[in-house]
Amino acid sequence: MGQRTEFRCFEVGVPLRHVTGAVLLALALGLGACRTGTDDVRRWGTTVQGPRKLIAVLTHDKYSDEIRLEAAMTLISMKPRNGRRVGIEGADDQPGLMGALTQLPPSARAGLISKLVPALETEIRKPPPVSQGGQAAADPTVPYKDAAFALLTHDGGRLVGDPALKQRLRTVLSTWVSTNFAQRLEDSSQMFSVKQVVTELKADAVRTLPNLIAPGAVKIDSLSDFVADFGDPATKLAASQRLVAVATHTSSQEWINQKSPGVEAANKASKLNPTKEQFQAQLAQYQEEELMRVFASMKRVGGAPVVEFLLKFAQDKTQSDKRRAGALAALQGNLDRTNRQQASAVLAVAGGEDTPDMVRDVALQRVGEFPRAVVVEDLYKLFASGNWKVRWVAAELILRMSDTSHLPEFFDKIGKAKDMAITEPLRYGSIISEMKGSTKPEDAVRSQLGSKEPVPARLTALGYYYAKGTGKDLGTISNYASDRSKTPTCKEGAQDCEWKCNVSADGKQETKDITTVGEFVEFCVKPAMEKRGAK
Numbered sequence: 001m002g003q004r005t006e007f008r009c010f011e012v013g014v015p016l017r018h019v020t021g022a023v024l025l026a027l028a029l030g031l032g033a034c035r036t037g038t039d040d041v042r043r044w045g046t047t048v049q050g051p052r053k054l055i056a057v058l059t060h061d062k063y064s065d066e067i068r069l070e071a072a073m074t075l076i077s078m079k080p081r082n083g084r085r086v087g088i089e090g091a092d093d094q095p096g097l098m099g100a101l102t103q104l105p106p107s108a109r110a111g112l113i114s115k116l117v118p119a120l121e122t123e124i125r126k127p128p129p130v131s132q133g134g135q136a137a138a139d140p141t142v143p144y145k146d147a148a149f150a151l152l153t154h155d156g157g158r159l160v161g162d163p164a165l166k167q168r169l170r171t172v173l174s175t176w177v178s179t180n181f182a183q184r185l186e187d188s189s190q191m192f193s194v195k196q197v198v199t200e201l202k203a204d205a206v207r208t209l210p211n212l213i214a215p216g217a218v219k220i221d222s223l224s225d226f227v228a229d230f231g232d233p234a235t236k237l238a239a240s241q242r243l244v245a246v247a248t249h250t251s252s253q254e255w256i257n258q259k260s261p262g263v264e265a266a267n268k269a270s271k272l273n274p275t276k277e278q279f280q281a282q283l284a285q286y287q288e289e290e291l292m293r294v295f296a297s298m299k300r301v302g303g304a305p306v307v308e309f310l311l312k313f314a315q316d317k318t319q320s321d322k323r324r325a326g327a328l329a330a331l332q333g334n335l336d337r338t339n340r341q342q343a344s345a346v347l348a349v350a351g352g353e354d355t356p357d358m359v360r361d362v363a364l365q366r367v368g369e370f371p372r373a374v375v376v377e378d379l380y381k382l383f384a385s386g387n388w389k390v391r392w393v394a395a396e397l398i399l400r401m402s403d404t405s406h407l408p409e410f411f412d413k414i415g416k417a418k419d420m421a422i423t424e425p426l427r428y429g430s431i432i433s434e435m436k437g438s439t440k441p442e443d444a445v446r447s448q449l450g451s452k453e454p455v456p457a458r459l460t461a462l463g464y465y466y467a468k469g470t471g472k473d474l475g476t477i478s479n480y481a482s483d484r485s486k487t488p489t490c491k492e493g494a495q496d497c498e499w500k501c502n503v504s505a506d507g508k509q510e511t512k513d514i515t516t517v518g519e520f521v522e523f524c525v526k527p528a529m530e531k532r533g534a535k
Helices: 004-009 021-033 038-044 050-059 065-077 097-103 106-124 142-157 163-178 181-186 194-201 220-230 233-250 253-269 276-301 304-315 321-330 340-351 357-367 372-384 388-400 404-414 423-433 441-446 455-468 471-482 517-532
Strands: 500-505 508-513
Touching: 038 050, 038 065, 050 065, 050 097, 065 097, 065 106, 065 142, 097 106, 097 142, 106 142, 106 163, 142 163, 142 194, 163 181, 163 194, 181 194, 194 220, 220 233, 220 276, 233 253, 233 276, 233 304, 253 276, 276 304, 276 321, 304 321, 304 340, 321 340, 321 357, 340 357, 340 372, 340 388, 357 388, 372 388, 372 404, 388 404, 388 423, 404 423, 404 441, 404 455, 423 441, 423 455, 441 455, 455 471, 455 517, 471 517, 500 517
Parallel strands: none
Antiparallel strands: 500 508
């Protein structure tokens, strides 16, 4: 038996043509003494031909289940070569673990996988490494996670036939994603990214992610995106509640107090010496930027808690215009279109006399998301606002959610308007010209041109011709050039309210004050029609 060590060192994968006859004879006589042990398997993981030898062990039924499992785990743990995990995915000239499993007979594969899954679970559940010196340590669980995901998805998921084993893989992968989430999200050493894992596992992978959404947490945007895309209703509700807590904290004085030392240190590092007022402005801007990020996540997740918070925030007049507008913007797509209370809350902001234009514009955009029947009456009530711009944007919104069958109602309401600006009939007429419905827009406006119709309604009808009329329509409106009915007057101090048109005189442009309906026709409407020619 003096030759035993030599037989033991004869390794799997050596071509027989390189073996002498004497050695073959010795092998035949002493084959029982030649064994591949776990030490051999582990050592091969570090050699050039190691993957080939490990695959041979894995695919030969003469080896014990223990050795074959060791070969599989060694393939998984092998360091990448030329950027590829050849142990798992293989190389151009040889298969990896997944390819080898595919080659096994179904019964042998099932037996090996039944042992491989628990082994992977053990490795995947090991605690993440502790960062040292500010540098993230390499995560030793990554290759095992990648192997588990490959098992679950390779060949259309046919490698793992046992539903219970599949569920174990899904469970351990979901746990892995939610553990050390921020670091693992950015780990570029993975074969399969966190996003790929979540996309495959869907609701299972994100069920515990809301627990990570908290004041001061990182990657809240990514957490929110995953929950929004794949979460079930309960998960989304939990995330909605957690985001409200984050937004409440971010908008608080406590947040300012926490961040002040960091901002102060950054100023010193940059050799800045702001005044007290400038320092407070820095903090306010920082807080606003962070709040906008939270609002963006709220918009993605939505949910009743988020909507309630954002509506209250938008109505809070102590908040800046940008913050209030940001809250309203985050409500896009999240409002309950049948909820009149929500509609009334948004309309209250839109119709407030002291609501800043920036906030009002976004509020009216949100109003436009509700069905016409839910909001039209409240929008018409805004026609009585002392601010002509409130009526203007409300009227535009009504027209955009209406068809031509609603025009008689609109003309009746607008006919009672006071303090109208010239901007209004010109814009209303333009929108009317593009409206759809069983009645043609031109037929609807002609009925409003009579002298008995209220001036605001007549001006709006004439606004249609300003936007759409051509030279061939001049005969329709020519008689109105002599209409001496007074145009509306602007309320004193009304911003941007005027009655003026630019007219050509002696080849020059000059501004003409408009005081009558006839002047509106002569100096505003007819020139616009004549430019279009007789189409």
